[in-house]
Amino acid sequence: MGKIEAKNIIKYFQHDGKPLKAIGGVNLTVDDGEFVCIVGPSGCGKSTFLRILAGLEKPDDGEVLLDGKKLVNTGPDRIMVFQEGALFPWLTVEDNVEYGLKVAGIPENERHDISKRYLDMMQLSQFANSYTYQLSTGMKQRVAIARALVMDPDVLLMDEPFAALDSQTRDLLLVEMQMIWQKTKKTIIFVTHNVPEAAVLGSRVAVFSHRPSVVKKSLNIDYKRPRVAEDENLGKFEKEILAALRHQGPK
Amino acid sequence: MKANLFGKKIAFYVLIIIVWQGIDSAEIWPDNIFPSPIEVGEDLLYGVSDGSLFYGIATSMWRLVIGLSIAIGGGMLLGIFMARVETVNQTIGSLVLGLQSIPSVAWVPLAILWFGLSDSGIIFVTAIGAIFAVTINTYTGVKNIDPSFIEAARNMGAKGGQLVTTILIPAAFPYMISGFKQGWAFAWRGVIGAELLFSFLGLGFLLNVGRQLNDVSQVIAMMLVIMGIGILIDGFVFKKLEDKVMTKWGLR
Numbered sequence: 001m002g003k004i005e006a007k008n009i010i011k012y013f014q015h016d017g018k019p020l021k022a023i024g025g026v027n028l029t030v031d032d033g034e035f036v037c038i039v040g041p042s043g044c045g046k047s048t049f050l051r052i053l054a055g056l057e058k059p060d061d062g063e064v065l066l067d068g069k070k071l072v073n074t075g076p077d078r079i080m081v082f083q084e085g086a087l088f089p090w091l092t093v094e095d096n097v098e099y100g101l102k103v104a105g106i107p108e109n110e111r112h113d114i115s116k117r118y119l120d121m122m123q124l125s126q127f128a129n130s131y132t133y134q135l136s137t138g139m140k141q142r143v144a145i146a147r148a149l150v151m152d153p154d155v156l157l158m159d160e161p162f163a164a165l166d167s168q169t170r171d172l173l174l175v176e177m178q179m180i181w182q183k184t185k186k187t188i189i190f191v192t193h194n195v196p197e198a199a200v201l202g203s204r205v206a207v208f209s210h211r212p213s214v215v216k217k218s219l220n221i222d223y224k225r226p227r228v229a230e231d232e233n234l235g236k237f238e239k240e241i242l243a244a245l246r247h248q249g250p251k
Numbered sequence: 252m253k254a255n256l257f258g259k260k261i262a263f264y265v266l267i268i269i270v271w272q273g274i275d276s277a278e279i280w281p282d283n284i285f286p287s288p289i290e291v292g293e294d295l296l297y298g299v300s301d302g303s304l305f306y307g308i309a310t311s312m313w314r315l316v317i318g319l320s321i322a323i324g325g326g327m328l329l330g331i332f333m334a335r336v337e338t339v340n341q342t343i344g345s346l347v348l349g350l351q352s353i354p355s356v357a358w359v360p361l362a363i364l365w366f367g368l369s370d371s372g373i374i375f376v377t378a379i380g381a382i383f384a385v386t387i388n389t390y391t392g393v394k395n396i397d398p399s400f401i402e403a404a405r406n407m408g409a410k411g412g413q414l415v416t417t418i419l420i421p422a423a424f425p426y427m428i429s430g431f432k433q434g435w436a437f438a439w440r441g442v443i444g445a446e447l448l449f450s451f452l453g454l455g456f457l458l459n460v461g462r463q464l465n466d467v468s469q470v471i472a473m474m475l476v477i478m479g480i481g482i483l484i485d486g487f488v489f490k491k492l493e494d495k496v497m498t499k500w501g502l503r
Contacts, residue, residue, distance in 0.1 A: 056402050076408045086399035089500045090421040100407030103417070133501025151407060 001067045002154030002187035004053060004078070005029045009062035010212075011048055023049055024212025025062070030155075032067075035181050035188045037198035039241060040208025046191045047083075047159050049213075053189065054080045054157050066154060076100055079153040083160045085144040087132045093143050094119065094128040100151045118146040121180070138169035145177075149184065158190040162197065171229055174200050178226045195245070199237045200227045207244040217244035286468040294472040303457070308476065311442050311453040314370060318377025319438045323431060326382045330389025330430075331419055344390075347383050355380025355441035359448045373445040373453070380441030381434035388433065392426025393419055425500055432489045439484075443477055454480075 011023040022045035030036045040046045051057040053064055055074030064071045066078065079100075087096050097115045106114075119125050122142040132140055141161050148156055162170045174197065181188055192198050198205045202221055209216040221237050268288050275287035282290070298304030329347070333340040358376045366372035396419065404418045420427070446455025454477055461469030497503045 054406055056406065074402075074406045076406070078406075080403070080406050082399050082403060084399065086397070086403040088400060088418070088421070090424065099404070099417070103404075103407055103409045103413055131499060131501060147407075 001032050003030065003032045003067050004155050004187060004189070005065040005068075006049070006053060007063050007065065009049060009052055009059045009064070011045060011052065011057070011059050013045075013048075021212035023052075023059070024214055026208070026213060026215055028206055028215055030187055030189055032187055033185045035201060035203045036190070037202035037205045038189065038191045038208060039193060039195060039198045039205060039245065040213060041210050041245065042193060044208045044211050044213040046208050046213070049208075050080070050157050050159050050189065050191050053155070054078050056080070076104070076151045077153055078155045078157055079148040079151045081141075081144050081148050081156065081158040081161045083163055085132075085140045085161075087140055087143055087147070089132050092129050092131060093124060093135070096132070096143055097124075097147045097150055099147065114150050115146075118149050121149075121183075122146040122176075136169075138165050138173065141165065141173065145180070149180070149186075153186070155187045155189065158188065160192055161190075163192070163194075170197075174229060175226050177201060182225065195238050195241050196229050196234070198241060199234045200229050200231075205237075205241055207241060216247075217241075219244070283465060283467060286471060290468040291472045291475070294466075294468040295476070298457075298472065304476065307452070307454045307457045307473075308480065311446065311455065312480075314373050314377055314446075314453065315435075315438055315442045318374045318442065319381055319431075319435055321374070321378040322381035322385055322434050322438060325378070326385025326430065326434065327389050327420070327427065329382070330386040331393055331415060331423075333386070333390045334393035335419075340390075347386055350379075351383035351387065355437060356444035356448065358441075359445055362445070363449065368449050368451050370451075373442065373449055373451065376445040377438045377441040381438035384433040384437055385427070385430040388426050388430025389423060392423030392430075395426065396422040425496055425502055428489070428493050428496055432485075432493065435484065435489060436481075439477075439481060 006026055006028045009023055009026040010021070012019040013022045014020070022043075026049055028036075038046050038049070048057060052059050055064075055071055055078065071078075088099065091099065094112075094115055097119060098111045101111045101114060115128075116125070119128055122145060124139070124142055124146060127135065127139065127143075132143070135143065144161065162173055165173065178201065180186075190198075190201055192201075199221060205219045205221060206215050207217040207219070208214070217240075219237065219240055221234075223233065223237070227234060271288050275282075275285060279285070295304065298307075329343070333344050333347070355376055358379050359372075362372040362375045366375055400418055400422050401414070404414055409417060442453065443455040443458070446453035447459050448455075450456055450459055454473055458470060458473040458477070461467070461473060
């Protein structure tokens with residue numbers, strides 16, 4: 001299961017020594033198996049919100065529930081995919097993917113079986129013994145996704161994982177990401193500042209307001225999959241997202 | 252290219268020996284002040300043939316290895332603590348900087364009083380001369396770890412000791428290598444310096460014996476051996492290790 005609820009999340013940043021309200025009471029419920037994209041203007045605290053869901057940061061107020069249970073710390077039930085991948089350069093691709101399993105004390109042969117399955121799925125098998133410096137940015141993000149999936153988390157948290165990719169690689173991964181979601185039925189929360197990306201990926205898009213941020217609009221995207229970025233029928237969804245983003249008042 | 256570089260080096264050293272021999276042949280200084288390269292070479296051969304040279308090298312190396320191991324172990328531990336616990340850094344951190352400014356030989360009187368004229372005393376001087384270089388580099392290394400490495404590991408369930416061995420140490424390893432390299436250089440100076448003053452076996456002792464016997468060629472021969480070992484360990488142990496780590500970590 002993986003129903004995650006954020007209740008009235010409030011978070012202050014320190015700005016020139018003064019507290020600045022960044023997240024002003026975000027309420028968001030993501031049902032088990034939902035794929036929700038969060039978009040919002042830069043500096044609205046959407047990445048911070050994701051980090052709070054991951055338990056890597058504490059909110060100043062509010063709480064996060066996973067299947068009704070209050071979360072206090074970080075843990076492998078919610079795995080984060082970082083913007084730059086955060087792969088460990090001293091480990092091979094395979095060892096990176098197996099890291100969390102090793103930490104959990106899963107025996108070696110079992111680890112190999114699991115990692116092999118996901119390396120195959122992400123088309124990384126031939127790079128299993130490579131080090132990360134030998135990989136392109138797109139390959140690195142595949143490894144980061146594989147590393148998250150092997151943990152079989154209830155929720156997958158993705159923080160602008162495709163922001164640094166060239167457009168062809170991104171398009172490819174957008175399609176793959178939808179297939180992964182359909183295959184694994186994971187709950188996914190995906191932060192992006194890229195509106196077409198959100199429209200392609202999300203079954204729902206939550207638009208954050210400028211800070212102090214709240215969920216300004218929640219838009220269901222009922223459209224067949226796999227979607228591609230060029231699909232003109234997604235245009236009307238993108239327009240709605242953009243309109244919600246624009247009605248922000250002064251920056 | 253590589254052969255060319257090697258040739259250049261050989262030519263340089265041959266030139267030094269020729270100039271050296273030339274100065275000696277000019278007989279500006281008497282032989283007991285300025286020996287010829289041949290005399291120094293004879294001294295080395297003598298040391299090889301009666302085994303005293305190897306015994307001296309082995310003794311010094313053994314002390315170095317023990318002292319440096321203590322320094323590396325202790326320095327890593329201290330450095331990691333300083334980097335991860337702010338109170339430790341604020342208190343012990345300032346002391347470490349102060350202690351690092353003490354030259355290793357300045358620890359010798361204390362070591363003699365504490366340990367007597369023994370191996371332990373020399374090892375103490377070696378370890379204490381090297382430990383703070385390892386500490387400071389480890390501290391810098393851990394402080395410079397990409398925070399997302401630590402977050403990702405914690406997110407995947409790593410805690411406490413696991414976090415130290417699987418993330419902090421490997422992630423900071425490129426810095427630690429610099430610490431080991433500096434530590435080794437300090438340790439080598441420490442061993443030789445301590446042996447000179449303790450006068451208790453080893454290369455430093457042989458160097459001092461040369462002075463006591465007024466044997467300039469033995470003094471120079473021992474200095475050459477000390478330098479030679481320095482070049483070998485720097486070039487073959489630490490350079491290799493550093494290259495390997497830097498490549499694997501994708502830093503070059």
